[in-house]
Amino acid sequence: MTQLINKQFRLAARPIGRPKKTDWEYREDAVPNLQDGELLVQAKFISLDPAMRGWMNDARSYIAPVEIGAVMRAGAVGKVIASRHTKFSEGMYVVGSLGVQSHAVSDGAGLMAVDPKLAPLSLYLGALGMPGMTAYFGLLDVGQPKEGETVVVSGAAGAVGSVVGQIARIKGCKVVGIAGGPEKCNMLTETLRFDAAIDYKSDDLRKSLKAACPNGIDVYFDNVGGDILDTVLTRINRSARIPICGAISQYNNTTPIKGPSNYLSLLINRARMEGFIVFDYAGRYKTAMQEIAGWIASGELTVKEHIVSGIETFPETLLMLFDGGNTGKLMIQVD
Amino acid sequence: MTQLINKQFRLAARPIGRPKKTDWEYREDAVPNLQDGELLVQAKFISLDPAMRGWMNDARSYIAPVEIGAVMRAGAVGKVIASRHTKFSEGMYVVGSLGVQSHAVSDGAGLMAVDPKLAPLSLYLGALGMPGMTAYFGLLDVGQPKEGETVVVSGAAGAVGSVVGQIARIKGCKVVGIAGGPEKCNMLTETLRFDAAIDYKSDDLRKSLKAACPNGIDVYFDNVGGDILDTVLTRINRSARIPICGAISQYNNTTPIKGPSNYLSLLINRARMEGFIVFDYAGRYKTAMQEIAGWIASGELTVKEHIVSGIETFPETLLMLFDGGNTGKLMIQVD
16 A cells, blocks of 8 residues: 555734635645554545634634634545544545545544435435434524514525525525525525525615515524624514524624624514524534435425535635625535 | 693604603693593502613514603503592502503503502512513523522612522522622621622623623623623523513613623534513413512512602603612602
8 A cells, every 4th residue: 555645724924814825734644554443534525614614713612713723624425444433444435534645544433324226425415414404403403483473594506505595495495595696596496496585786785675575574594794684683573583693794804893783673672683693503414414315315405516526626715605606515526 | 530641751752872851751731531441550669760861762573652742651650549440440450561650541551459568569660560570580580590590680789680599599599799889899798698799880791790600691681782691691601591671771772782702602502592472471470479489578589669659750760760769679759
């Protein structure tokens, strides 16, 4: 066996605002020999997620920041190509937090075996992975949509938003997606069968929301924060629920985050805004995965993926998330 | 019977920012003769509440704005001095939305008979009235404090806050009040038996919260909004609940309301911020009143009142709410 090389991106500096190329260190290191209890995974797909921006900051959060000099944290799916681990054997496929690298040595903690015959590998980073779980539990547990209610989702063409809207449709809700640009909006109504889509880049959001949601908004699944959250707050119904999934419009701010000026709409409308972290639902992932897989199989849920080739593209590819460059789940195909 | 004169304040203009004297019209009108189904109430105490500022704005809310030219809306308690109503007879005492006036003609809608032998009349505007109900349902239903948890309340020396903190203490919580000035803070810890009080005017709020809440904050009952809400958000625990009762720091703004920049703390901490309106709990007022009356009788709950004499003082007395001038329930004694 020739010496394997691990292509990897390490965090070189904490970004101020938008992550720059110099915030990363690209390295090619020899893959070390395995110790007892370790396995080696060759990554096939690496997941790029908005949450990664938060992990780069040195701030108290739901998870420790990535240390300077460490391989950047990322979800990935790959093949076990060597193993001295009792649970994972060579030839198996696994998904987990394997980092932005082509070859990951792991002690197996947090890894889950997946079956590439049941679903394409990339799905385990998308609709059957963290974004799918985030959509499922954030919408159903936190948002608690009821049949006939109006659900609005921002970042609607993204990995999470595209699944949120479709689950809401499956549950009998009226679904309105907010996304940037006519192509994404067409995709939402044509391919994903949302009831309406609003292009926040060109439409008057307030007027469009009024037109698309004549009965008001019962659930707003927020991926973006900022002005969109503030505008939606003016249109919510009594007892509305606002799951806070993220605030991608604010992640690269160099000034303080824009808080929602219209938050007193929560008071008037007896509404609530509630944060959640998908990891809390780990005990129920299996059930959610089965249900989502069933919807995919029946054609009720359409998966959108945006796959970029080559781990070397990581610094630029990551920025697509903040520039609205991707439609559906963004990931890097390794090799 | 000599002709009775009704002293009254009518809304003359919608205030911009802080209500000015010229936003009011003071009038003395003859009390009209009663029609069938009407009663005449001589007000004893008129309630002054932060919510009144919102009612003066021409904005969509949970209740219609007060019309220009109409008697200002206010809760009041008084004596029935004439009646052609089947349910309310002369000599009874009633509480309800009777307005800022000495003599109110009413059709009985929304009026409740009260017994001045069971409790001093003024209590029906405070701990046994809307502020008490707001504290009770906002804390217990929305905040859901559990024994041993830490509850923080702002506007803690006010009509609502002073009751919130005491109910939290009765329920076995650690209670920290935020108020303005050393006198109010002393009152909170000495008279109302809060565990700690923070003077937001002179203390470093962030440091004081850290010191007073070593185990973090589980429930934050917010009466004030603004910078205090933002600072508290940095100290909340996982699954914290934030009942939004009001935002008195923002009510006289002439610029947009300051939204909470730190609202993403809700996400990290899987916490929620939830608005409520006391009127929704009307069906349970009786139970709450009985429980609060019991706590007052047993000495577990101490009532603080701030009574100003003379309806003529209304425009200036109202401003005490925004200037932190009152300790406990602010009201005007008529006569």
